[in-house]
Amino acid sequence: MACGENPNILEYRAGQAARAALRHEPNEERSTVDFLLDNWVLVAVAAGSGLMLLWPVISGGVAAGVDPTQAVQLINRDKAVVIDVCTPAEFAAGHVAGARNVPLDQLAERLPQVVKDKSVPVVLVCASGVRSRRAAALAKKLGYERAVSLAGGMAAWRAASLPVQRG
Numbered sequence: 648m649a650c651g652e653n654p655n656i657l658e659y660r661a662g663q664a665a666r667a668a669l670r671h672e673p674n675e676e677r678s679t680v681d682f683l684l685d686n687w688v689l690v691a692v693a694a695g696s697g698l699m700l701l702w703p704v705i706s707g708g709v710a711a712g713v714d715p716t717q718a719v720q721l722i723n724r725d726k727a728v729v730i731d732v733c734t735p736a737e738f739a740a741g742h743v744a745g746a747r748n749v750p751l752d753q754l755a756e757r758l759p760q761v762v763k764d765k766s767v768p769v770v771l772v773c774a775s776g777v778r779s780r781r782a783a784a785l786a787k788k789l790g791y792e793r794a795v796s797l798a799g800g801m802a803a804w805r806a807a808s809l810p811v812q813r814g
């Protein structure tokens with residue numbers, strides 16, 4: 648640190664901080680910016696974590712999930728169509744009564760054939776809610792604005808003691 652007769656502002660501030668540290672005084676000049684610069688790794692990790700948590704909301708890529716009670720309301724009140732995106736074998740083992748089976752890998756191609764009116768609410772269902780979230784996001788991209796995923800899938804549906812149809 649050069650301390651000539653005319654130190655520049657950085658040298659002046661550095662000198663102030665050093666003198667404050669030697670005197671064990673709180674450094675009045677240390678600002679939030681200094682803290683952020685000194686701890687940039689922590690700040691980056693915190694910002695990254697926050698962004699990852701908010702990403703689904705920011706990107707709009709993940710459709711909202713509904714619980715079984717909300718799904719029943721959509722089905723009964725708003726005449727929602729239930730699309731089960733499981734494999735045919737999973738579907739045969741048990742599905743929401745009245746659901747149509749469109750496996751996830753066929754959804755983009757078949758959903759417009761199965762649900763022609765894109766304004767109708769569509770409840771997407773799978774075994775435990777992972778595929779149905781992806782399916783709901785895809786359905787939204789296809790123009791089904793009211794597509795939702797059944798959070799927790801058939802597991803949540805069964806846990807709520809709601810009727811399961813086989814075959």
Ligand SMILES: O=S(=O)([O-])[S-]
Nearest residue numbers: 774775776777778
């Ligand atoms: O059905 S699942 O994709 O949630 S395992």
